[in-house]
Amino acid sequence: MKRKVLVIDGSQGEGGGQILRSSLSLAMCLGQPVKIKNIRAGRKKSGLLRQHLTCVRAAKEVCDAEVSGDELCSDYIEFTPGKIKHGDYRFAVGTAGSTSLVFQTILPALLLGKGMSNIELEGGTHNQQAPSFEFLTACFLKTLEILGVKANTELQRYGFYPNGGGQWTAQVHPRISGQRLKLLERGEPVARSATTFTAKIPQHVSQRELKQVVRKLKWKEQDLREILVDSFSPGNIISLKLEFTNCVEIFEAVAQRNIRAETIAGTAINALKRYRNSSAVVGEYLADQLLLPMALFSGGSFITHEMSQHVATNIAVINQFIDSAIQTSEIESDTYKIEVQGLNLNSDGIKTEVQKSDLIV
Structure with a gap:
């Protein structure tokens, strides 16, 4: 029996690309057909840009989905997932669009594969409004290890705006088991670093x-x-890293034309100060990125210091796929505890096939 198509409104909440990416990830892992309308309606340029189109087509390749509406500027897609297929994949955004966001879209599904997957990605690696390669590896993937996530990464070339051209690879191992993620205290300070990457x-x-x-x-x-x-393009990013016994957080700012270096650094510094002066364990951006893998895998709870519209929107989308998966409570002013009931999916419960693909959008 065919499952009923779930309709997701891409204009809800902050109305950005995260609604599309989360919907694709959840559809793949749950075998849930989905129609996403009003894609990125909250953005100045609505519809699918190259980065978003790459996410759609990468998701299509990974689970052999039937898709309609997958073209540039489209404001809707219909996505009917098939079997998840581990294997060798190459995805090229074709611009400086974020490869990290493409990777995060397909990662949960690849963790449910029967074997290891090798992914090559080409495009932007250090973008505004997206996790950098360093954030992805040292913060996001590091935190997910407790959930049973294992992925090895290697960066070959940086990709700054406007030419992109960054290249990196990842090996994703099938998830067998994991523990609940509990991030309620930072623990003691272990290390700190400020690093600039410049081309x-x-x-x-x-x-x-x-x-x-x-x-x-x-x-x-x-x-x-x-x-x-x-890097093919000139570029610069400053990355501030705080390590504690229980967590890692990174605060970044990408250089922009005609903006002073001191101002760029100040953006990262101010974000670090807000975090340091709060009782949060998980920062705003990591909080948003942890929600979906926690809901699909072992679940858990964490404390964060900001409930941004981006986070609230992602919670709403996940709860549309998994009823009451995520609950939030304000424990003090601007400090929230987020509790996630995980489905504990793993590779043993998914029928998969081996696939090879080379996709350039």
Whole structure:
């Protein structure tokens, strides 16, 4: 018997691409046909851009889905998933669009494969409004290890706006089992670092960013690193990392044309200060990214310091697929406890096939 198609309104909440990506991930893992309408209606340029189209077509390849509406600028898609297929995949965004977001879209499904999957990605690796490669690996994937997520990554080339061209690979192992994720206390401070990654721009930019870290945070020289990287486009990002016994958080800012290095650094510094001065364990961006894998896998709970519209929208979408999967409660001013009831899906419960694919959008 065919399952009833679930209709998701892409204009709800913040009306961005996360509604599309979360819906695709959930549809693949749950075998749920879905129609997504009004895609990215809350954005100035609505509909599918190349990055979003790559997510749709990557999801299609991974689960052999039947799809309609998968074309540039389309404001809807219909997505009927088939069997999840582990194997070798290559996905190229074709612009500087975020490869991290493409990876996060297909990761949950690949964890349900019967064997290991090898993924090659090409496009943007360090974008505004998206997790960088370092955030993805050292923060997101590191945190997910307790849920039974194992993925090995390697970066070959950085990809900055506008040309992109970044390249990296990932090996995703099938999920067998895991524990509930419980992040209610940070624990003791373990380490801190401020790192700039810079390609084809004057060195004084990264130096000024790091001087601002010393000035505003009173960090020491031993906490600072400048790294020159290979990229087709000029670019720069500053990454501030805090490690505790129970968690890792990263705060970033990507350089922008005609904006002073001190201002860019200040964006990351201010985000770190907001987190440090709160009782949160999980920052705003990581909170948003943890919700879906927690709901599909072992579940758990965490404390975060901001309930952004982005987070609230993602919770609403997940709860449309999995009834009452996520509950929130405000435990003090602007501090929230999020509790997730996980389905504990794993590779033993999914019938899969082996697949090879090379997709360029």
